Amino acid sequence: MEAVLFYLFGALLLGGAIAAMTSRSAVAAVVWLIFAFVNAAGIYALLAAPVLAILQILIYAGAIMVLFLFVVMMLQGPTLKSELKSIGDRKWWLPVGAVLVALLNWMHGVSLEGFTNDAPAGFGEIKGVAELLLNKYMITFEMISLVLLVAIIGAVALASNKKGMPW
Amino acid sequence: MTANLMAILPYLVLAGGALLVMLVDSFVKSMRKDHLSNLSLLVLLGSLVAQQFTQQYSSDLFAGLLATSKFTFYMNTLFVAIALLTVNYASSLYSRSSSFSSEFYPLILLATLGMCLMAAATDMLVLFIAIEMMSMAVYLMVAGNRKSIKSVEAGFKYLILGAFASAILLMGMALLYGQTGSTLYSSFAAVSSSGGLMTSLAVGLLLIGFGFKIAMVPFHMWTPDVYDGAPSHITGFMATGVKAAAMAAMIRIVWVLIPQVSVVWAPLIGVLAVLTMTIGNLVALAQSNIKRMLAWSSIAHAGYLLLGLMTLLKPTSDSAVLSVVADNAGGALLFYLLAYAVMNLGAFGIISYLAKNRGEEADNIERYAGLSRTRPLVAASLAIFMFSLAGIPPTIGFAGKFYIFEGVVKAGMIPLAIWGVVNSLLSAYYYLRIIIVMYMKDPEESSYKGSSWETAFATSVLAIISVLLGVIPAPIRDVAVAAFKSLGQSG
The missing domain is CATH 1.20.5 (Single alpha-helices involved in coiled-coils or other helix-helix interfaces)
Structure with missing residues (x-):
């Protein structure tokens, strides 16, 4: 059950993040980012950190991103849509991303010596x-x-x- | 809890005073806002008085988050004195320009509180919040002169780079927390002293974070622009207060973490100290703007301070010798912070004093021509501060440098001491140039005249202190050594 939820939230989080990067409208990008943050909150909840999950939704998805949204809309909402180049147009980031994923995979294998493992009860x-x-x-x-x-x-x-x- | 609150009474006075000033500002309407500056001076004096009454030192306030000792007593007195002078400069500037900003007063009180808490912190969490409290207030004060593009630019630059430095510092703290599960300094003693990768990384990041605050090469690039752009009295506050507070926090961390820190810091700080003083002094030679010149000189002085810190890190096999050397070196560092504050605040006070029109800054060295004839007292004071900054006896700057270099020699790092002395000689050129301009050139139409007796009085007092403590530095130095000793044995 936990694994199913983890992969569900993880997939939605990744999807939201990719949509935020590739979306051509700044407003839509911010809304996708909110979606991604809510899913990150889901993962926190699965990691037995309910407070962090609630704060993530209240502060990041709620307050900070709404602030972003207001700034984007007030500053240049109408003009941005046509001018903004989507990051999807640039192909150079694909190898960079691949390197980052490889790095992440490598770090997964490294044991973090010295760090305390278990969270207290x-x-x-x-x-x-x-x-x-x-x-x-x-x-x-x-x-x-x-x-x-x-x-x-x-x-x-x-x-x-x-x-x-x-x- | 009551005992805890009694022990932090000086801090409470500052915090409450800031709130009181804000309330008075909104409820008492007056065209002249002298009452705010007088009230701020009262609050600062009040915190000094409160400190006299709370001398039962305790190392374990609020479950070990804060510690008061002779060390915090010494540092608090220094910070509050710096703030007192800055408020004095500001209020005389305001009455000359007949323009007041009431927001300045709560900001400077809270910045002072942040500094005092930095010196008292024995927990990373408290330290970080205190740094932010001080930094945010200083960012704002730097950008205070909104009419001036330079001031706003300086504020913005300082904000961006300061936030960056805070993030790096926080990363270092997080790595230390990751290894111990606690943010208390005392718990870090358990961290492996063999210099594991994580420990090295963590203390390295801490050094970078503090390096920004004390303007250590290569994290000094913001200094000239910010010192130049900020109003002069704020520059004086930054150069002395912020540097002293960051140094106090560094001393405390070094003293707890010597085995862990020295693996990474000892070789690094030696190199960085040499680089910092050399680059600071070399670039200062070429400046024609006195504020930029003092900014580069403050970088050079950060180098001397780092030399002093280096002596604390020097590993010695004989622990008895080590503790004596370290006590003297720590006392020298604290004394130097005081000396630097006296001479630098004096210099910036005079720069602030000479600015006549609102928003103008008396920063062109050429226009100091003939000051000895138009304003003999002020010129004499400035000359004393320049002699002192150059480290020429009998001034407090000489005494400060002497103690630092003495410590370096005793720790057996003679080449470093020689290099420090060579740097002092180099710096004499640009400090003495100002004296030559003031005394050897005739006054011109464009020369600065200046006015306001409060600032002139305050800087004259500072000049007298510079000479007095230059002649008999020993009593204050003993106080500084006692203050350092009160930090207790390391590790």
Whole structure:
């Protein structure tokens, strides 16, 4: 059952990625990428990482790709379709891809010495993540909120139309 | 938990202060925004005071994520002092140009917080977030002068290359995490010290990531453009604060990971230190723009710092000798960070002071002609900073270099020390050229005049400190050695 699902998600993920690369419309490419990300989330779920799967859908497929979509559509949606050259027109990437696949195949055989193999029990569950985030890593959690605050201040400062602000 | 919070009170003051400044900015309406700069100065002073009250050092805060010690005390004081001066320069610039950007204040407070946390981090996760907190704020401050194409270009360049460096750093951290299953520095001691492929790769990537931040050759290419494009007082903040923070984090990592790191770093850092100071000094010779000249000189100074780091990595069979040599070398490094901050902040303060019109930068060396007659005090201060940067006694720059080279010699790397001294001699040419222009040439119509007594006062104080600590550096140096010792024994 797991193997069937893995190959299903894997095939859809690959198909989505190829469609994203070869599609001539930037908007369609982004939509295909979202499709690929959702399937990647399926593979995460199969790997017993439900939180990662949920975050993948919420953040990558949801927030980030929607942002991409808006940027693409706002910037040059109408003109892009005719001008964009599809990567499918270029044949040189085929040998490059073949080399990458060969490399991947080789890496599959290499044993990663020194790396710890087994995930601890309960790894990747929401409960575990929440406990880490709000207990052990509370301080980093708060620090990240300050990093985001810096980003917000910067976005507002750079985008605001106030006249001249040399600092 | 309460004990943890008490111990990080100085950091909380900075974070809370940044929020307070933002709130005050939106609720208190005033045409002159002096109250924001005064409030920021109060917050910075407050964090220094809070630090005095939280002197029960602990190496195990928040389950080992942070550690406070004499080391963090020393570094925090340095960072906060740098921020204090930068705020002073900024506010005097604002009152001259009668144009204010209230966003500057929370950004500089948060950048300072990021630096302090970098020095206190004993966990890769905390370190990375702290680096990002500092870097993001600095990217923004560099691009702050939006009217100037150069400033925006500098901000963008720094952002792209900085993000790239962060990614490389993160990859190194991920590889270390992959081998230990923990992000704590202390757990890395268990990593194989024979220099397995993964360990070598990981610490190599860490070196590249930090190399970007301290402007180490060959990851220095952004430095001249960014230092030149950013407003002068921000350049001063970057050159001193960011470099010191990255160096503090490197010292901590080196000190935990000496056996693992030295396999890769020791030979590399020796070569890179020589390259960094030589290239920095050679290119600085040809600059006619003082900010670019100081940018290349800051690359050269990164080379001297790397020499100091090299002495920490030097493997010795006699552990008693090693620890004495290492304590002195570590103390020399920390002292050098302070010395570099004093003289560089002074120089950039004067560059910021001489800019008269909004958005203008006093960066053309030729236009410093006759400054000794129009502004004798400022010219004298700048001359002291240049002597100090060149490492001429009796200035703090000489004392700093002396301690670094002394450490290098004691560690038995005499050729490196000689090369460092040769470089110092080389650098004297371009530092002294500024003094010649100021003192030997007549003032011209286009010469910079400058105004604003706050900056002139602050730089004069820095000049006095430069000479004072150049004459009697020992007390501060003892503090620096004690600060380094508080990191504890390695491995």
